[in-house]
Amino acid sequence: MQLIVTKNSADLAKKAADFIAKRIVDTLKKQERFTIALSGGSTPKALHELLAKSPYAEQIPWLQLHVFWGDERYVSIDDPLSNAGMAYDTLLGHVYTPEDQIHVWRTDLDPEAAAADYSRILHDYFPDAAAPTFDLVLLGMGDDGHTLSLFPGTDVVHEQTAWTKAYFLTQQNMYRLTLTAPVVNRAACVLFLVAGPKKAEPLRHVLEGEFQPDSYPSQMIKPTNGELVWMVDEQAAAGLRV
Numbered sequence: 359m360q361l362i363v364t365k366n367s368a369d370l371a372k373k374a375a376d377f378i379a380k381r382i383v384d385t386l387k388k389q390e391r392f393t394i395a396l397s398g399g400s401t402p403k404a405l406h407e408l409l410a411k412s413p414y415a416e417q418i419p420w421l422q423l424h425v426f427w428g429d430e431r432y433v434s435i436d437d438p439l440s441n442a443g444m445a446y447d448t449l450l451g452h453v454y455t456p457e458d459q460i461h462v463w464r465t466d467l468d469p470e471a472a473a474a475d476y477s478r479i480l481h482d483y484f485p486d487a488a489a490p491t492f493d494l495v496l497l498g499m500g501d502d503g504h505t506l507s508l509f510p511g512t513d514v515v516h517e518q519t520a521w522t523k524a525y526f527l528t529q530q531n532m533y534r535l536t537l538t539a540p541v542v543n544r545a546a547c548v549l550f551l552v553a554g555p556k557k558a559e560p561l562r563h564v565l566e567g568e569f570q571p572d573s574y575p576s577q578m579i580k581p582t583n584g585e586l587v588w589m590v591d592e593q594a595a596a597g598l599r600v
């Protein structure tokens with residue numbers, strides 16, 4: 359695991375953009391396509407806006423990207439809560455990735471069918487059980503230690519087989535669609551982006567505390583063979599011993 363501490367959230371977005379652009383360019387020297395899973399939440403917005411601009415907009419071969427989302431709220435894409443809608447507004451609406459390479463969770467199907475549809479797409483992309491899944495998964499961590507839509511106290515935190523799940527998240531009164539730990543843990547690289555003082559306590563627990571995934575689901579994310587990078591700003595890192 360690699361921990362990168364940045365000065366503030368703007369610096370976090372810049373360092374993440376540098377990391378992602380380099381990863382994409384280097385990987386595409388060895389293969390034809392780059393698969394990336396985006397996350398929702400507020401932290402990635404500044405990152406997306408940077409990636410859509412110079413110099414990243416020119417550096418990244420957008421035509422070779424295949425885009426997924428780690429999780430989605432079960433709302434239509436034009437709803438302000440939609441993770442896909444946010445990514446289109448801040449990034450995908452400004453670059454040239456072909457639409458058929460962008461895989462939005464279907465919220466026109468019922469939630470279980472939407473999860474099954476996403477799982478089928480993923481198994482088509484990643485049929486080889488010995489190979490990594492995504493080239494890069496971007497994740498955030500909530501103030502409550504959740505990541506993806508793996509919320510504290512939910513069964514989905516412990517899912518070991520299915521790659522996707524849909525479930526009703528009572529505390530938010532909405533369905534959530536999410537990748538699960540097994541598919542993310544087979545990624546070539548997972549990059550967490552965490553900023554702000556409210557993340558200091560959960561971050562300390564996730565990285566340095568006891569293994570308690572029911573309380574801190576982000577602890578379930580540990581790539582088996584891939585790289586794990588936590589990029590956090592100084593406020594989020596304030597409680598860490600290192």
Ligand SMILES: O=C(O)[C@H](O)[C@@H](O)[C@H](O)[C@H](O)COP(=O)(O)O
Nearest residue numbers: 398399400401498499500505506
């Ligand atoms: O749809 C979502 O809510 C997410 O994908 C979620 O897991 C997010 O990454 C964290 O909640 C962190 O969000 P912030 O960046 O807003 O703190």
